[in-house]
Amino acid sequence: MKNMIIHKIADLGAVDITELLTESxxxxxxxxxxxxxxxxxGINTFxxxxxxxxxxxxGHRVIGICGLNRDPYADGSIGRIRRLYVLKExxxxxxxxxxxxxxxxxASSHxxxxxxxxxxxxxxxxxxxLGFKEKKDDELVTHEPEL
Structure with missing residues (x-):
């Protein structure tokens, strides 16, 4: 679908994600x-x-969301993908x-x-x-990209 646009969200409170919330x-x-x-x-504001x-x-419809956080379980050199969700349709x-x-x-620059x-x-x-490899020996991480 070529009319999809990815934006960085500055303030989640100003974005209508009601449809994502309801469907999820x-x-x-x-x-x-x-x-x-x-x-x-204020626990996680990205x-x-x-x-x-x-x-x-x-268009004006938010159809998906995904975040990047500093991994709270590691030192500051690891990022964590958070809260990915895309509407079913x-x-x-x-x-x-x-x-x-x-x-x-x-993440690649941080x-x-x-x-x-x-x-x-x-x-x-x-x-x-997408090229992520499953990790079976870690209770905090299930996947990471293959290097």
Whole structure:
């Protein structure tokens, strides 16, 4: 889908992600709910210079979101992919790949490594298609890109 645009979000409070929140809850995912709550409470606002939150839009509609944080479980040289979600109707159209690419691009100028954790088998397959390798020996990290 060529009319998808990736933007860095400066203020999540100024972005309407109601559709993402509603659909993710219906699917049984809690990551967007956590994103909103942690942002409101100031726990995770993606505001450090080495962090970012990206949205994917089609027109005025936010169809996906993904963030980059400094990994809270490691030293400052590792970044962590956080809160990826794409609306069902836009999956398999490149939105997730473009969001992850934006995160990796930003991470490459701040971190030596990027990691993530997922307990969703479909998400795991998605990341593996993007070249991430599964890690089985770490309870805090399930995937990292192959070097």
């Amino acid at each position: 809850k219906e699917e049984g995912f809690r990551n967007i709910h956590r994103l909103v709550n942690e942002y409101k409470e 505001q450090r210079e080495d962090e970012a939150l990206f949205e994917c839009r089609v 836009f999956r398999r159209h490149g939105a997730g790949r473009r969001l992850v690419d934006a995160v990796i691009h930003m 971190y030596t490594k990027i990691v993530l954790k997922t307990d969703n088998p479909k998400a795991a397959k998605f990341y593996e298609k």
